[in-house]
Amino acid sequence: GRLNGLELYNFKSYKGTVKFGLGTSDFTSIIGPNGSGKSNMMDAISFVLGVRSSHLRSNALKDLIYRDRISSLDKENQIPENEQKEVDNNIENDNSETIKAYVKAFYTKNSENTPTVFERDIRSNGDSVYKIDGKQVNFKNYSKVLENENILIKARNFLVFQGDVENIASQSSQQLTRLLEEIS
Amino acid sequence: GRLNGLELYNFKSYKGTVKFGLGTSDFTSIIGPNGSGKSNMMDAISFVLGVRSSHLRSNALKDLIYRDRISSLDKENQIPENEQKEVDNNIENDNSETIKAYVKAFYTKNSENTPTVFERDIRSNGDSVYKIDGKQVNFKNYSKVLENENILIKARNFLVFQGDVENIASQSSQQLTRLLEEIS
Amino acid sequence: RRELFIKAFEHAQEHIDVIYKELTKDPHYNVALGGGSASLTLEDEDEPYLAGIRYHATPPLKRFKEMQYLSGGEKTVAALALLFAINSYQQSPFFILDEIDAALDISNVEKIARYIKKYSKINSQFIVISLKNTMFEKSDALIGVFRQQNLNSSRVLTLDLSGYS
Amino acid sequence: RRELFIKAFEHAQEHIDVIYKELTKDPHYNVALGGGSASLTLEDEDEPYLAGIRYHATPPLKRFKEMQYLSGGEKTVAALALLFAINSYQQSPFFILDEIDAALDISNVEKIARYIKKYSKINSQFIVISLKNTMFEKSDALIGVFRQQNLNSSRVLTLDLSGYS
């Protein structure tokens, strides 16, 4: 399959809606000055695939929502969100919660012509909701569909976060076994 | 004071004797391709100042001696050297041990014209010996002379090893207190 | 369980040396001689998933195989070889790599960029964040990220490079 | 003990903001406006050496002060400001910095190199390992390290740049 494009809404340093396509490019580079938002873009892609927020340089899902400024008051009011909510959210859709931020990934499977839309929202209550082509699914089914595409979130064998590359070579022999166990 | 020059003998990737001076340069850059020996040069300067070998990407002093090749046999034969020997070596000079490797640093104190020669040797028995102007001293006196020059080995507030720079900003508030305690 | 593990391990073991050689050989010399050598070994043949896996890599013209003797740049190249070898077992559709070239000198950036360019056409899509023009000038397209100060927000621009030679 | 600690702390606290501003201000604008802001605060005023010290830094035109919100390059600059502020209390005769510019974009490398060049004349000697020409071209002298393959050894060459403009 191929990643065709992305749409971010209020994700980290991206205010409002930001959309872009990858066109037919097989090798795409993201460039820009320090602090411009390059790693935040990688965080957006990792987030929509289901990677936990602790790998995205933040303590809670709320940190991933665009913020104009952080006043110290804001800091105290934050409820430490329950990470666990990320994984066992159930299907019933309580429409009462507004979507504070989301990321959509447009991905075309090898056998198809139209892209599948993977989406992950952050709601005002701190929950995270997964959708495929607009229909809400639970995390387990979401990651199953990704696994069919060889997108292995647990192994993360296709993501290298900033500053991590050397660690791949210096990981312990046990860690290497665990990685291989994930992909087998 | 000023660092005037260095002399390495069988230190890490530097075989035999390698000497160079810094001249009158206040800002000197060390350049060269990956794996050429730049960080090993920094390790040589850190070593002669008394920094422990665990900060020099090695497990034992023996790893700092130039080696032509590592045969797997050699690996087994290494006695895990007692790090503690680095710090409490006594003055009596048992001449029987040959020097396997050494580093000399030529340093001129503000009030003097001729450089002081700081030297640290690695002996075949795994001991490390400190000398000032050719005369053996114990580690405590050696680091006292350095402290008078504001070269604080324990605080290491003037050394940034490869890959460490961001850690300085993300150290915990306790670590910061400890660092300040070292320099006060 | 043991079957699956062994299958994945043997795949990575077969590929690691070829990939490492390709990442380290000097493109100007066609000699097969070029490139270093790398290997993966099981600590316990009988119950491999309970023990560790050792990784060794020796850069071209060097003699040590332990990872502790590698320099920063040498470790980066060895790490990328391992990543690509492990990934090739269940080839993911795309890679996202954030400043993997930070510790590399210009000749190693060149080698990695060539490898990515070549395999992006054959295997997976590559999305690479880089500050070095030796890396990004080889890509098919650029995503320029900048800060729009008056909005206090990040914005993107895309540029298709395929039209340029 | 408390006296000594407070003295060192107050020295670093007074210098951190000035140094961070100098490292982050845009050299082309002479406006005093330039540069970010940084601060050090004690967690416990009464027995400071038993509690922690908090470090905050806000890059120019940004609004957050927590370190977790900084990017890789922004963190490097904040780290160097802290290092220079703490070292200025008992100024060491020299610094040795190994590839501190790895995460920096070209404009930040330029700012750090200017700072080093300026203060190497006033305070301490600087010995800097770098792969980026924007950094090493400003130095007074170069030490070129290379591998002499037939000897299986590293060798050095020195080059005095002061003769060149």
Ligand SMILES: Nc1ncnc2c1ncn2[C@@H]1O[C@H](COP(=O)(O)OP(=O)(O)OP(=O)(O)O)[C@@H](O)[C@H]1O
């Ligand atoms: N929730 C948020 N809301 C608004 N801005 C945010 C949020 N989280 C992070 N940021 C901003 O994003 C910026 C960092 O962006 P990012 O890490 O993507 O930079 P980068 O382009 O990768 O830089 P570098 O080249 O230095 O690695 C910070 O300056 C921070 O202020």
Ligand SMILES: Nc1ncnc2c1ncn2[C@@H]1O[C@H](COP(=O)(O)OP(=O)(O)OP(=O)(O)O)[C@@H](O)[C@H]1O
């Ligand atoms: N005891 C030793 N004897 C001989 N060679 C050694 C010894 N210890 C390390 N080396 C060699 O030194 C090399 C690493 O040198 P160093 O780390 O200084 O490189 P570098 O110039 O800093 O490279 P980079 O730019 O990648 O950081 C390794 O290739 C290793 O083989």
Ligand SMILES: [Mg+2]
């Ligand atoms: Mg980044």
Ligand SMILES: [Mg+2]
């Ligand atoms: Mg190095």
